[in-house]
Amino acid sequence: MGFKNYILVCGGTGCESSRSDQIYHALIDEAAAQGVAEQVQVIKTGCFGFCEQGPIVKILPEDSFYVQVKPEDAKELIAEHVIKGREVTRLLYNKVPHKAYEEVEDIQFYQKQQRIVLRNCGSIDPENIDEYIAAGGYKALEKVLFDLTPDDVINELKTAGLRGRGGAGFPTWMKWNFTKQEKDPVKYVVCNADEGDPGAYMDRSTLEGDPHAVLEAMTICGHTVGAHQGFIYIRAEYPLAIHRLEVAMKQAREYGLLGKDILGSGFDYDIEIRLGAGAFVCGEETALLQSIEGHRGMPKPRPPFPASKGLWGKPTVINNVETWANIAQIITNGGEWFASIGTPDSHGTKVFALTGKICNSGLVEVPMGTTLREIVYDIGGGIAHGKKFKAVQTGGPSGGVITEENLDTPIDFGGLQRIGSMMGSGGMIVMDEDDCIVDVAKFYLNFTVDESCGKCAPCRIGGKSLYNILEKITQGKGEENDIKQIEQIAHAMKIGSLCALGQTAPNPVLSTLHYFPEEYKAHIVDKKCPSGKCKKLISYEINPNKCIGCTACARKCPVGAISGEVKKPHKINGNVCIKCGVCKDTCKFSAIEIH
Amino acid sequence: MAKLSLSDLREIRSREEKNLKKRDIHGREIHVVVAMGTSGINAGAKLTLNTIADDVEKLGLDNVIITQTGSAAPNPEPVVEVYSSKTGLVVYGSVDKDAAHRIVSEHLKEGRILEDLRIEMQDKEQ
Numbered sequence: 085m086g087f088k089n090y091i092l093v094c095g096g097t098g099c100e101s102s103r104s105d106q107i108y109h110a111l112i113d114e115a116a117a118q119g120v121a122e123q124v125q126v127i128k129t130g131c132f133g134f135c136e137q138g139p140i141v142k143i144l145p146e147d148s149f150y151v152q153v154k155p156e157d158a159k160e161l162i163a164e165h166v167i168k169g170r171e172v173t174r175l176l177y178n179k180v181p182h183k184a185y186e187e188v189e190d191i192q193f194y195q196k197q198q199r200i201v202l203r204n205c206g207s208i209d210p211e212n213i214d215e216y217i218a219a220g221g222y223k224a225l226e227k228v229l230f231d232l233t234p235d236d237v238i239n240e241l242k243t244a245g246l247r248g249r250g251g252a253g254f255p256t257w258m259k260w261n262f263t264k265q266e267k268d269p270v271k272y273v274v275c276n277a278d279e280g281d282p283g284a285y286m287d288r289s290t291l292e293g294d295p296h297a298v299l300e301a302m303t304i305c306g307h308t309v310g311a312h313q314g315f316i317y318i319r320a321e322y323p324l325a326i327h328r329l330e331v332a333m334k335q336a337r338e339y340g341l342l343g344k345d346i347l348g349s350g351f352d353y354d355i356e357i358r359l360g361a362g363a364f365v366c367g368e369e370t371a372l373l374q375s376i377e378g379h380r381g382m383p384k385p386r387p388p389f390p391a392s393k394g395l396w397g398k399p400t401v402i403n404n405v406e407t408w409a410n411i412a413q414i415i416t417n418g419g420e421w422f423a424s425i426g427t428p429d430s431h432g433t434k435v436f437a438l439t440g441k442i443c444n445s446g447l448v449e450v451p452m453g454t455t456l457r458e459i460v461y462d463i464g465g466g467i468a469h470g471k472k473f474k475a476v477q478t479g480g481p482s483g484g485v486i487t488e489e490n491l492d493t494p495i496d497f498g499g500l501q502r503i504g505s506m507m508g509s510g511g512m513i514v515m516d517e518d519d520c521i522v523d524v525a526k527f528y529l530n531f532t533v534d535e536s537c538g539k540c541a542p543c544r545i546g547g548k549s550l551y552n553i554l555e556k557i558t559q560g561k562g563e564e565n566d567i568k569q570i571e572q573i574a575h576a577m578k579i580g581s582l583c584a585l586g587q588t589a590p591n592p593v594l595s596t597l598h599y600f601p602e603e604y605k606a607h608i609v610d611k612k613c614p615s616g617k618c619k620k621l622i623s624y625e626i627n628p629n630k631c632i633g634c635t636a637c638a639r640k641c642p643v644g645a646i647s648g649e650v651k652k653p654h655k656i657n658g659n660v661c662i663k664c665g666v667c668k669d670t671c672k673f674s675a676i677e678i679h
Numbered sequence: 680m681a682k683l684s685l686s687d688l689r690e691i692r693s694r695e696e697k698n699l700k701k702r703d704i705h706g707r708e709i710h711v712v713v714a715m716g717t718s719g720i721n722a723g724a725k726l727t728l729n730t731i732a733d734d735v736e737k738l739g740l741d742n743v744i745i746t747q748t749g750s751a752a753p754n755p756e757p758v759v760e761v762y763s764s765k766t767g768l769v770v771y772g773s774v775d776k777d778a779a780h781r782i783v784s785e786h787l788k789e790g791r792i793l794e795d796l797r798i799e800m801q802d803k804e805q
Contacts, residue, residue, distance in 0.1 A: 214691060218699040
């Protein structure tokens with residue numbers, strides 16, 4: 085026995101791509117080589133969330149938070165920390181060893197977070213069912229199978245006020261109740277793990293870090309609504325999440341937590357995985373169900389809703405990964421506990437994937453009602469490289485931008501809608517002064533045009549037309565009438581499209597137009613791009629008063645567009661210049677200006 | 680036929696919970712720190728550390744957390760620091776196996792300071 089160090093190594097996709105798997109094995113090998121294998125338990129966990137600083141290694145019980153660790157550091161971590169009890173200061177996040185008997189204060193990134201969905205991510209080994217059970221796992225299932233009636237479960241969810249985390253925020257208890265009331269003997273339960281928003285990765289991380297939480301919740305749902313088969317629809321581009329799910333399902337079957345007569349209750353239930361090819365539209369529930377059935381993933385008109393006629397025409401409950409990850413906690417701790425977190429409009433927490441021009445990129449889970457300012461500045465650490473904040477895009481290609489004036493709006497389903505954005509799945513992309521707002525809108529439209537399934541005309545033709553107008557504007561060929569046309573097409577798409585993809589595709593354009601009309605005007609009327617992003621609208625020029633003729637830019641220019649004699653001001657030939665910006669980055673005297 | 684019964688599952692949980700709890704380090708009342716630098720290890724700090732850890736586990740003292748730290752030289756090693764809000768910071772020197780047993784059973788369990796082992800901490804050599 086004796087004293088033991090626990091080394092937690094992040095095994096999320098982000099850290100694994102930075103060789104955390106090698107770190108894991110190196111630590112085990114080093115511990116053996118240095119004769120302390122007995123004293124060390126190395127555990128590969130799910131995502132810690134602080135992806136900016138990955139790969140992350142945490143050593144307990146000292147609670148040392150090591151960041152940007154490399155496999156080569158394993159030797160020193162074992163020799164110094166494990167054997168001699170000395171923290172390896174250079175790898176610590178805050179670079180200061182803490183007083184031995186003082187508790188480590190949470191680093192700022194974690195201070196305002198509250199983890200319900202991600203509670204096990206970064207603390208247990210997702211490939212070991214015993215650790216999940218030890219952390220209170222499958223307690224909710226026990227309760228549901230032996231102590232509660234299906235109506236009790238529905239009522240608990242109703243008290244909790246859980247709303248769907250996939251984006252639309254529909255009350256979960258209602259979905260379950262609709263399916264429960266159907267008389268059909270065959271019903272299905274589906275997990276939507278087709279996370280398609282650019283920049284969002286909370287579902288992937290949840291499945292990678294805590295797969296049993298989803299399996300347990302789907303089993304609870306099956307028992308409640310009277311289904312015996314579940315499906316997890318997940319995109320093939322998430323290989324690690326699929327692997328962890330497969331391991332989890334195998335272990336659950338071995339324990340009889342999936343399969344026939346679960347825990348001797350007489351209830352049979354099993355789950356299968358269905359791989360998607362990564363089409364954005366398959367995140368839409370009716371298209372997703374089509375895809376599971378083996379058809380091309382295209383939406384169907386609703387009603388009928390999946391709750392009454394879903395998979396193979398049978399009543400089907402379909403929820404998103406993050407919604408599932410809340411269920412067992414609600415059953416274990418009670419609906420009232422859940423309802424006490426968040427705002428009156430939206431209970432519980434929400435996970436956001438914070439990316440873009442932000443200091444601390446990562447996954448953050450905060451109570452509903454937290455303001456964007458707290459997320460961007462307190463948790464996210466503010467804008468990278470000291471630039472100025474411009475906007476945050478939430479809700480991915482279906483959402484909109486939030487600007488400085490709305491930074492203090494409490495974030496919940498209603499709050500975001502009121503300021504013209506939406507929750508979506510929780511992607512949060514931060515933009516700074518260098519980002520052109522028209523270009524951003526064009527980027528999202530390009531995405532939705534690409535991902536439109538083409539079934540209905542408003543989305544197929546409307547999206548493309550909108551994109552063409554934006555393209556024209558960024559090329560400097562915009563006309564006064566364009567804005568009006570954008571509004572008309574957007575309106576037609578909103579009311580005429582078959583599914584949410586087309587209905588929400590114009591949102592990024594409309595919301596940027598609403599908050600940054602002057603920037604559109606600058607492009608259309610003045611033919612200028614204020615942030616210097618649209619290449620057709622800018623020219624690089626050298627300020628002769630600042631240029632000292634060092635020739636650095638001329639040497640770096642990839643197309644030889646810069647000429648001039650040594651120690652005399654240089655000139656850029658606008659006909660040759662490709663506007664790559666290398667000269668501006670090279671110049672030490674700020675002599676290169678964008679006009 | 681079911682593979683696990685309800686009681687089997689609960690048995691797994693209570694067995695594994697103990698292991699997982701060791702990783703939950705927050706909110707413990709008593710903090711024990713053993714100095715494990717080269718000089719400490721040379722003086723037998725490893726045995727001291729393991730003795731304390733084993734005894735704490737045997738007695739089921741869930742409110743105690745044990746961590747390591749670097750060298751405590753020039754103090755008489757092995758050096759063990761015990762901190763709790765009740766007794767404040769108490770430093771023990773020359774803690775051999777027997778002394779380690781006593782620290783656990785008397786100070787950690789009963790809250791009685793062992794005056795005969797107590798030392799005044801000298802500033803660490805850096």
